[in-house]
Every structure is written in C-alpha cells, then in structure tokens.
Amino acid sequence: MKKRLFIIPLLLLFAVTFSSCSESGSHSRGVYMLLDTSGTYAQELGKAQSIINYLLGTLNPGDSLAVGRIDTASFSEKDIVAKVTFDNRPSVANGQKRSFKEKIDQFVASVKPSQYTDIAGGVLQAVEYLNETGAGNKHILIFSDLEQDLVKGYVRDFTIQMDGIDVVALNVTKLRSDNVDPRKYLERLDEWKGRVEKGGGSFRVINDLERLDALLTN
Amino acid sequence: MIPNYLMIVPESVGLSVLIIIGGIICVFLLLYFGRIPAHRAIKTISYSVRNGMRMTAKSVLLAEKWLVQRNREVLLAAGKEAVERTIEREFHRVNSVVKRDLSGYPELQRMIADQIVNIEEDYRESSEVLPPAPDWVKAVDAVAKISTRSDSTIVRILESIHKTVNDQFKAAMQAYRQSMTERHGLLSKMTPYWRKLAATLEKVGRTITGLQERATVIDKKMEEYEAIRSGADEAERVLTSSSLTQFFISGFVLLIATGGAIINFNLIALPMSEMVGGGSYIGAFQTSHVAALVIILVELAMGLYLMESLRITKLFPIIGSMDDKLRIKMLWITFLILLILAGVESALAFMRDMIAMDMQALRQTLANSEVIRPANSWIPTVGQMVMGFILPFALTFVAIPLESFIHSFRTVMGVVLVLVLRWLAFILRLIGNIVLNLGNLTINLYDFLIVPFLWIENLMQKKPKAEKLHSQEESA
Numbered sequence: 001m002k003k004r005l006f007i008i009p010l011l012l013l014f015a016v017t018f019s020s021c022s023e024s025g026s027h028s029r030g031v032y033m034l035l036d037t038s039g040t041y042a043q044e045l046g047k048a049q050s051i052i053n054y055l056l057g058t059l060n061p062g063d064s065l066a067v068g069r070i071d072t073a074s075f076s077e078k079d080i081v082a083k084v085t086f087d088n089r090p091s092v093a094n095g096q097k098r099s100f101k102e103k104i105d106q107f108v109a110s111v112k113p114s115q116y117t118d119i120a121g122g123v124l125q126a127v128e129y130l131n132e133t134g135a136g137n138k139h140i141l142i143f144s145d146l147e148q149d150l151v152k153g154y155v156r157d158f159t160i161q162m163d164g165i166d167v168v169a170l171n172v173t174k175l176r177s178d179n180v181d182p183r184k185y186l187e188r189l190d191e192w193k194g195r196v197e198k199g200g201g202s203f204r205v206i207n208d209l210e211r212l213d214a215l216l217t218n
Numbered sequence: 219m220i221p222n223y224l225m226i227v228p229e230s231v232g233l234s235v236l237i238i239i240g241g242i243i244c245v246f247l248l249l250y251f252g253r254i255p256a257h258r259a260i261k262t263i264s265y266s267v268r269n270g271m272r273m274t275a276k277s278v279l280l281a282e283k284w285l286v287q288r289n290r291e292v293l294l295a296a297g298k299e300a301v302e303r304t305i306e307r308e309f310h311r312v313n314s315v316v317k318r319d320l321s322g323y324p325e326l327q328r329m330i331a332d333q334i335v336n337i338e339e340d341y342r343e344s345s346e347v348l349p350p351a352p353d354w355v356k357a358v359d360a361v362a363k364i365s366t367r368s369d370s371t372i373v374r375i376l377e378s379i380h381k382t383v384n385d386q387f388k389a390a391m392q393a394y395r396q397s398m399t400e401r402h403g404l405l406s407k408m409t410p411y412w413r414k415l416a417a418t419l420e421k422v423g424r425t426i427t428g429l430q431e432r433a434t435v436i437d438k439k440m441e442e443y444e445a446i447r448s449g450a451d452e453a454e455r456v457l458t459s460s461s462l463t464q465f466f467i468s469g470f471v472l473l474i475a476t477g478g479a480i481i482n483f484n485l486i487a488l489p490m491s492e493m494v495g496g497g498s499y500i501g502a503f504q505t506s507h508v509a510a511l512v513i514i515l516v517e518l519a520m521g522l523y524l525m526e527s528l529r530i531t532k533l534f535p536i537i538g539s540m541d542d543k544l545r546i547k548m549l550w551i552t553f554l555i556l557l558i559l560a561g562v563e564s565a566l567a568f569m570r571d572m573i574a575m576d577m578q579a580l581r582q583t584l585a586n587s588e589v590i591r592p593a594n595s596w597i598p599t600v601g602q603m604v605m606g607f608i609l610p611f612a613l614t615f616v617a618i619p620l621e622s623f624i625h626s627f628r629t630v631m632g633v634v635l636v637l638v639l640r641w642l643a644f645i646l647r648l649i650g651n652i653v654l655n656l657g658n659l660t661i662n663l664y665d666f667l668i669v670p671f672l673w674i675e676n677l678m679q680k681k682p683k684a685e686k687l688h689s690q691e692e693s694a
Binding site for chain 1: 488491492495496497498499572573576577580581583584585586
C-alpha cells in the first residue's frame with residue numbers, strides 16, 4: 001500500500017514533466033514578413049533585407065520565419081518567397097539561416113514592381129501561415145506604405161481573424177499626397193489599426209529602423 | 219451662515235441651529251448617563267487586550283526558553299560529536315604511528331641487543347692481554363752472576379744466550395705490536411655499530427616525541443570533551459562562536475562555489491541545445507538549460523558521495539557506516555561517474571566553442587561583412603575544455619563547506635529564532651501596555667467631553683454636604 005502511495009506522486013511528476021515538454025510550441029515564435037513590391041516602394045527593399053537579416057540573427061531554433069511579397073494578388077502560396085522552421089539544433093538552424101538569406105538576396109536582386117497593392121490578401125496569407133506553424137507568439141511585419149490599391153473585383157473589405165497576432169507596420173513612408181494632407185497618412189494608419197484590432201490582433205508602427213530591438217516584443 | 223450640510227430644516231437657520239444644539243446636548247447627556255458602563259467597557263477591553271498580550275508574551279518567552287535549551291542541547295551534542303571525531307582521528311594517528319614505528323619495536327630491540335653484543339665482543343677482543351710472566355728471569359740473573367773473565371767457553375755461551383734473548387725479545391715485541399694493531403682494528407670496526415645504534419635510538423626518540431605531541435593534543439581535546447559533557451557555559455559560548463564563524467566562512471565558500479557552478483552552467487547550456495534541442499521547454503525553462511543544470515547537480519551529488527565515501531564528510535551516515543569493501547567500491551564508482559561527466563563537459567565545452575564560432579560567422583554574414591577567424595582561436599577552445607574538465611572535480615569539494623554550512627545553519631537559525639522570540643515577547647508586552655494606557659486615556663478624554671455635567675454633579679454633591687455640616691453646627 002505504501003509503495004503504491006509512493007508511485008502515485010511519481011507518476012504525476014512524470015505526467016507534469018512530459019506535458020510541459022510538449023509545450024515547446026507555446027514558446028516558439030512565428031514571424032511572417034510582407035514585402036511591398038508595388039510601384040516605387042520596391043526600391044525600399046534594401047532596407048527590408050537588413051530587417052530580415054536582423055530577424056535571422058534574432059530568431060532561435062524552433063522558431064518559424066516566412067517572407068511573402070505584396071503584389072497585385074497576394075493571397076497565394078506563390079507569393080511566399082521563402083519560409084522555414086528552424087531546426088532544434090543550433091548548428092543545423094545556422095545552415096538554414098544562411099540558405100534563407102541567399103534566397104532573399106536572390107529575390108531582391110530579381111524582383112519586378114507590381115501594378116497593384118493587395119496588402120489585405122498578404123495579411124490573410126500570413127495569418128494562415130502563422131496559424132499553421134502553431135507558434136506561441138505570432139508576428140506579422142508589413143513592410144509597406146500601407147496604401148492598398150486593389151484590382152477591380154477583388155474583395156478584401158471583411159474582418160480578418162487575427163487573435164493574438166502582433167502586427168507591426170514598418171517603414172510606413174509618407175506619400176506625396178500625405179505631404180499635402182497629412183490627415184490621409186493618419187487615416188491610413190488608423191484604418192489598419194482598426195482592422196487589425198477588430199480582428200483581435202494588436203497593431204504597432206515602427207518607422208525608425210534603428211529601433212529593431214522592439215520588433216518582436218509584445 | 220451655517221454650511222448646507224448642517225441645514226437640517228431647509229430655509230430655517232434658527233430651527234436648524236436649535237436642532238443641532240439640542241442634538242449635541244442629547245449626545246452629551248447620553249455620554250454623561252452612560253459614563254459608568256462606558257468606563258467599565260473601556261477598562262474591560264483594555265485590560266483584556268493587555269492580559270491577552272501578556273499571556274501571549276509569556277507563552278513566547280516559554281517557547282524561547284525551550285528553544286534556548288534545545289539549542290544548547292543540539293550545540294553541545296554537535297560539539298561533542300566534533301570533539302569525538304577529532305579524538306578518534308588523533309587516536310587513529312597514534313595507532314598508525316604505533317603500527318608503523320613501534321610494531322617493529324621487538325625487531326628493533328633485537329637489533330640493538332645484537333649491536334650491543336657485537337660491541338661487547340669487539341671490546342673484549344680488543345682488551346690488552348698481559349705478556350706471560352718471565353720465568354726465565356731468575357735463570358738470567360744466575361747466568362749474569364757467573365764470572366766471565368776466566369773462561370772463554372762461558373763467554374761464548376753467555377754471548378749465545380744474549381743473542382737468543384735479544385732475538386726472543388724482538389719476536390715478542392713484534393707479536394705484541396701485531397696484537398695491538400689487531401685490537402685497534404677491532405675498535406675501529408666498532409665505530410659504525412655505535413653510529414647505527416645512535417641513529418636507531420634517535421629514531422625511537424623522534425617517534426616517542428611525536429607520540430607525546432599527539433598525547434598533548436588528545437589531552438587538550440579530552441578537556442574540551444569533559445567541559446562539553448559537563449555542559450559548561452564557557453563550552454557553549456565557544457561552540458556558538460565557532461558555529462557563527464563556520465557559518466560565515468562556509469557561506470562565503472559556498473558563494474564562490476555557486477559562481478563556479480554558474481560558469482560551469484554557461485559553459486554547457488548552449489551545447490546542450492545541440493543534444494536536447496534548443497526549441498523545447500520544460501515549463502518556462504529551456505530543456506537545454508534544465509539538462510545543463512541537471513548535469514551540474516548530478517556532479518554535485520557525485521561529489522557529495524565521493525566525499526562521503528572518503529569519510530571526509532558525514533552528511534549521509536549510511537555511507538560512512540558501510541562495509542569498507544562496499545564503501546571503496548562506491549568510491550570508485552562515483553569517481554568514475556565524475557570522470558565521465560568531466561569528459562562530457564570537456565566535449566561540450568569544445569562543442570560550445572564550435573557553435574559560438576559558427577554563430578559569429580553567421581552574424582558576420584548577415585551583416586554583409588567579411589568572415590574573420592580570430593588568431594590563435596585554439597587558446598580559448600583549450601581553455602574552455604580544461605575548465606570543463608576541472609570544474610566538476612572542483613565542485614566535488616563543495617561537500618566540505620556544505621556540511622559545515624548545514625551544521626552551523628542549525629545553530630545560527632536557533633540563535634536568530636531566540637532573538638526573534640525575545641523581540642516578539644517584548645513587542646507583545648509593549649502593545650499590551652500601550653492598549654492599557656490608551657484605555658485610561660480614552661476614559662479621561664470621555665470625562666473631558668462631559669466636564670460641564672461632572673462639574674454640576676460635583677456642585678450638587680457638595681451642596682447637601684455643606685447644608686448637613688451647617689445644620690450639625692447649629693444643633694451643636
């Protein structure tokens with residue numbers, strides 16, 4: 001009887017240990033970066049490259065990273081430039097990071113500007129990807145001026161469910177028209193903030209790319 | 219004008235003021251008529267609180283007394299055990315000295331006796347033997363008295379005798395000299411025996427001196443032991459002071475050891491992620507960190523067992539009381555495990571350096587700068603490997619300060635608890651007295667509020683007395 005009493009807490013301890021072992025997903029991070037390749041904004045991709053390099057240096061084994069482009073119709077797997085879930089072993093993860101960097105370098109060198117800008121489609125694609133990774137902390141980084149320009153007939157004016165997703169708008173440049181009427185710029189930011197928060201996510205803007213250390217903090 | 223909140227009857231200041239004054243008078247009247255029960259209530263509350271506090275303080279002081287007694291018992295028991303251990307060790311040393319040096323004493327004695335016999339023999343042999351008594355001296359005298367002038371034959375005979383005697387004298391002298399030389403030879407042969415004998419005696423003397431020193435130490439410790447056994451206050455004071463010193467010294471050494479353990483942890487945490495994965499977690503902690511911590515804790519545990527097996531520490535009496543064969547087996551097993559763990563740590567330290575270099579190269583690639591290999595990069599690698607190998611063994615010695623810390627912690631905690639209890643008793647008494655005085659103060663304040671009524675009451679009581687006195691005077 002005494003032996004049995006001793007075994008019960010031991011089993012409980014094992015159960016707790018193993019259940020907590022499977023928790024790895026809740027600690028991992030999933031990052032999806034959207035690159036705006038429309039019009040003149042495509043020229044800004046050099047900055048995006050340094051942000052991706054920063055992410056590659058920051059993310060740990062077990063984390064996931066994907067880079068997708070924003071073009072005329074962004075809600076497509078074809079728009080994912082590169083994606084990876086880093087191996088648990090740091091040495092293998094380092095190799096994956098090198099390979100990822102090469103892919104991005106090739107993409108930036110060969111990218112052609114698109115006619116239209118489907119940001120919402122890209123965000124939808126990012127949400128799908130992040131939900132699939134099962135990461136505990138999900139981040140969508142939008143490298144764009146946030147000016148959406150859809151092809152006629154494309155429907156994007158609906159609420160995108162993004163519970164627990166942190167959306168960060170990066171390098172939101174001011175357009176020529178924004179200079180004439182700054183309210184347009186603020187309206188753009190407010191509109192996206194409203195859309196994200198309505199979907200259950202949080203929205204931030206980082207225009208100073210020197211402050212990248214705040215990029216993945218919730 | 220009166221404030222709005224005092225306007226009981228709106229738009230009628232006079233009525234409001236009248237009601238307020240009436241209310242105040244009513245309250246004071248109530249206070250006056252309820253004076254005695256109120257006084258009793260305040261007194262009861264304050265006395266109850268004071269008595270409660272006093273009783274609690276008394277209980278706390280009783281607990282403190284019990285704790286002091288218990289601390290004393292524990293301290294004396296610990297001191298007794300420590301002195302017993304020292305005496306035991308001293309006896310072991312004496313035993314080993316006796317075994318080593320005096321076990322060969324019969325042999326030594328035989329050797330000394332042999333040497334003495336040799337010396338005696340040599341001495342006897344070297345003693346001078348008197349030459350035999352000259353029996354022929356009388357014959358020589360008789361021959362010397364013979365007249366040599368008349369007879370040439372006698373002269374020839376005498377000359378022949380003279381020559382023979384001379385030859386015999388020379389032969390005797392030569393024999394005597396030879397025997398003298400032999401005696402000197404024998405005496406010089408005695409010298410090494412003397413020296414050897416002197417050296418042997420010196421060695422015996424040294425051993426005896428060492429034993430005398432040990433005996434002095436044992437005597438001293440026995441005195442301490444007697445003092446502890448008799449429960450002398452002086453012994454208790456010495457033991458308490460010694461415990462406090464031990465507590466701080468061992469605490470300081472444990473802090474140093476903690477620093478070593480942290481360095482050790484940092485050395486193996488990163489490469490462990492290569493083994494158990496860098497992305498898995500146990501609770502809020504990375505599995506690799508937990509694994510590194512477990513390795514260090516296992517090393518510490520092995521170190522403890524090793525020290526126990528060596529009988530340096532006595533944290534686990536079951537190990538100390540093991541059969542010697544089993545204990546030595548355990549000693550070797552724990553040492554082997556430690557050696558393997560040290561090897562593993564060394565390999566992990568090497569792997570850490572490789573991973574760190576790879577990460578550095580990756581960062582340089584990501585920064586689009588040229589990958590630069592540091593010069594003499596093998597030096598930190600070797601340094602880390604050596605550290606990884608040595609630290610587990612260094613951590614083994616943590617067992618010694620840990621044992622001191624645990625033993626002295628009990629005493630220090632006891633002393634601290636006694637102090638806390640004394641302070642608690644003091645505070646409880648203080649609170650009790652404050653409450654009692656507050657009760658008295660409240661009674662006085664109460665009376666102060668109804669001073670006019672009390673004054674009237676006083677007057678009323680004095681008047682009948684005065685009238686009574688007056689009537690008594692008149693009747694007289």
